[in-house]
Amino acid sequence: MGDAEDPDTSSGTSDSSSGSDSETEQGPTPIDVHPTLPKQLEDLHAELLGDYTVPPVPPTDANLAPKINALSLSEKASLEHYVAWKKSNGTVKGYKYHATVLQSNLDTEILSLHQVKKLSQRLTGFYPKKVDMCPKSCIAYTGKYKDLDKCPYTSSQAKEPCGMAHYKEGRKPGTKMPQAQVQILPVMATIRALYANADTSRHLRQRDSYLKQALHLVGSAMQKFSDYGNSQLHIIQHQQMGLFKFLRDIALALSTDGAQLTMKKHSNTWLLILIILNLPATLQYKTEHIIINLTTPGPNSPGDIESFI
Ligand SMILES: [Zn+2]
Known part of the structure; x- marks a missing residue:
């Protein structure tokens, strides 16, 4: 149906009615992209990457794809049960009750919620990471802040840096632990x-x-x-x-x-x-x-x- 001859249907240039230009240029307006990054960004790249280099590209051949170990019936049934439970926003009790039904009918063990979570974590490698932060949320102790003992951040309203200590005393005397941490997925x-x-x-x-x-x-x-x-x-x-x-x-x-x-x-x-x-x-x-x-x-x-x- 789209007719290239019809000037009124020039595709998707919604701003053409308010524009004062009478040119009816074909094609999209070129966008302003800088193929070379500003120096500041390049410096940040270098700082963040350190001596990291990209690992070799894995082969695309499907036969060479990493193998996933075969799952036992118990593991497979438990994971399917877990996914269904998660998708239906089930309660912990709900997980247990349905697991009992499944277990008696399949004649295999359905893993507990805790165990199935651990199993899916092991299979996917989905481990959260904890990073130290200022208890007042000013900064995370990463990059240039990594080794500091107190928070150097000065907010726009404050005259002095926050100064909250990075660590507090640990449970065992002589040890220290971070005052606060943030979880990164x-x-x-x-x-x-x-x-x-x-x-x-x-x-x-x-x-x-x-x-x-x-x-x-x-x-x-x-x-x-x-x-x-x-x-x-x-x-x-x-x-x-x-x-x-x-x-x-x-x-x-x-x-x-x-x-x-x-x-x-x-x-x-x-x-x-x-x-x-x-x-x-x-x-x-x-x-x-x-x-x-x-x-x-x-x-x-x-x-x-x-x-x-
Ligand atoms: Zn702070």
Whole structure:
């Protein structure tokens, strides 16, 4: 139905009515992307990466994919039960009752909730990491703050640095322990798990096929943008910045914001989420595909959020 001759249906240029320009240029407006990063960002990259180098790209041959050890009937039934329980927001009692029914009918042991959680953690490698932080949420003791004994952060309202001690005395005399810690959830464990499943693995490779389609159309008037996958930005990152050379490379969008979790606005928690841009646009923003990486404990908002990131 779309007729290329019809000037009124020029695809998706919604701002054309308010614009004063009479030019009817074909194709999208070029976006301003810097293929070379500002020095500040490059320095930050270098500081964050240290002597880290990217490991070799794993083979794409499916036969060489890492093997998952075969599960026993008990483990398999327990995991399926756990997934169903989790998806239905079941109670702990509910888990136990249904487990008993399953156990007597399958004639195999259904693992306890604690055991099944441990098993899924072992299979996925999904281990949270604890990072020291200032009890007032000013900073996380990472990067330049790593070895400090007290919080150096000065908020915009304060005249002096916070000064809260990093450590307090441990349970055993002469030992010390951090005053507060924040839990960081791993990102790569989620990505690996998504690649270990045939369906989600295919979805993750959508980014690469969008890129290939978009590259194919570069320079033609047919170009149509709808999402990150076939965006100009993606093409520029690929062609000029040398990124996304491999089929399984992952593009993530990072988003952070404060949230009041109680009616009283005394506590301000900050959440950091990652959106997997590899996925088809219809799946990207679904709750089950959002990676929640970090939640600061509150009650204060973080001072230097970058130290947490
Ligand atoms: Zn502090």
